[in-house]
Amino acid sequence: MLSIYDIDRVNAFCRQNRISDHPLKRLRIAFFKKGLPIEDCLEVLPEEHRAAVAGQIRMQYLHIVERHDSKRDGATKLVFQTADRQAVEAVILRITSGRTSLCISSQVGCGVDCAFCASGRGGLTRNLTADEMLDQVALAMRLLRSEGRVVRNVVVMGTGEPLHNEEALFQALETLRDPRGFYLSDRHLMVSTAGLSEAMLRFVERFPSVRLALSLHSARQEVREQIMPTAKFQTLEKLREIFPKVGKHNNFMIEYLLLKGINDGPEDLAALIDYLRGIPAHINLIQFNPHPGTAFQPVSKAAREAFGDVLRKAGFKVTLRYSLGDDIAAACGQLAGRRGKYESLVKLES
Numbered sequence: 001m002l003s004i005y006d007i008d009r010v011n012a013f014c015r016q017n018r019i020s021d022h023p024l025k026r027l028r029i030a031f032f033k034k035g036l037p038i039e040d041c042l043e044v045l046p047e048e049h050r051a052a053v054a055g056q057i058r059m060q061y062l063h064i065v066e067r068h069d070s071k072r073d074g075a076t077k078l079v080f081q082t083a084d085r086q087a088v089e090a091v092i093l094r095i096t097s098g099r100t101s102l103c104i105s106s107q108v109g110c111g112v113d114c115a116f117c118a119s120g121r122g123g124l125t126r127n128l129t130a131d132e133m134l135d136q137v138a139l140a141m142r143l144l145r146s147e148g149r150v151v152r153n154v155v156v157m158g159t160g161e162p163l164h165n166e167e168a169l170f171q172a173l174e175t176l177r178d179p180r181g182f183y184l185s186d187r188h189l190m191v192s193t194a195g196l197s198e199a200m201l202r203f204v205e206r207f208p209s210v211r212l213a214l215s216l217h218s219a220r221q222e223v224r225e226q227i228m229p230t231a232k233f234q235t236l237e238k239l240r241e242i243f244p245k246v247g248k249h250n251n252f253m254i255e256y257l258l259l260k261g262i263n264d265g266p267e268d269l270a271a272l273i274d275y276l277r278g279i280p281a282h283i284n285l286i287q288f289n290p291h292p293g294t295a296f297q298p299v300s301k302a303a304r305e306a307f308g309d310v311l312r313k314a315g316f317k318v319t320l321r322y323s324l325g326d327d328i329a330a331a332c333g334q335l336a337g338r339r340g341k342y343e344s345l346v347k348l349e350s
């Protein structure tokens with residue numbers, strides 16, 4: 001069966017079946033832009049084509065099985081189930097400005113095993129397919145439709161290391177950007193990586209305007225190795241060598257999760273300033289959200305602001321990110337509250 005997300009093959013199918021461009025365009029607007037339920041998407045087609053499209057083009061890969069709405073902010077965590085009953089999580093972020101962002105997952109579990117992260121605790125189960133990544137967006141769009149919202153930003157920052165699933169990630173990004181697909185602008189897309197230098201270079205080559213975030217978290221090699229095992233192979237020195245290339249598009253973001261007593265001292269600040277000197281990176285200071293079983297502690301708001309002030313004085317653009325959804329285990333590093341296979345399917349979406 002064809003996938004609705006495979007734009008070129010769907011075009012070829014429609015040509016073979018004498019479905020003209022106009023109804024195909026209407027179908028895609030209904031599916032990708034309006035977030036209509038699948039039955040309603042089919043109804044925009046002439047009646048004689050509906051059975052062929054429904055029988056040959058698959059339009060759903062996941063089902064929503066859990067929904068958790070934050071009582072404190074505009075976050076909603078969605079838990080999806082795949083066909084092989086794996087749990088996949090995504091988070092809707094309703095920003096106060098009115099914009100809506102969606103944080104999606106790229107893998108079931110994660111093999112990187114960052115010490116501070118709940119998502120990597122059980123290791124990697126499998127990569128998600130491009131269809132499964134994109135279906136997180138389509139299902140969130142359908143759910144948000146009743147609120148009069150649309151997903152405007154997609155960040156690949158949920159469970160998984162996206163660049164360990166490079167082929168599917170690149171395929172998904174093409175459909176997210178495609179005018180015949182979700183048609184999101186490059187600056188509304190962001191991919192976050194623990195730092196895989198070769199894959200980062202391939203990424204900026206193929207998607208020079210899509211935003212790339214590097215989870216740096218320390219500019220001291222011994223500290224970074226302590227909290228991110230991948231740092232042993234992807235050393236700070238190796239990453240620094242590619243910065244002139246990945247940083248040149250001005251879309252380069254450095255993520256720095258502040259962990260009390262680990263990477264928040266004066267020596268950490270000095271190392272960070274020295275390491276990023278001359279790189280037009282935007283530094284995002286992230287609040288740590290404790291989760292059960294972690295020994296790490298967040299720094300105080302005042303300490304975080306002071307850390308940011310020093311970086312600003314050193315000439316960097318700095319933002320302080322306050323994660324939404326920490327009461328529903330949907331904030332950064334908290335995903336994967338639900339692991340393992342479901343016994344049965346209980347769909348929540350209509």
Ligand code: SF4
Binds near residue numbers: 114121
């Ligand atoms: S922070 Fe990202 S790369 Fe590290 S374990 Fe968690 S999901 Fe994987």
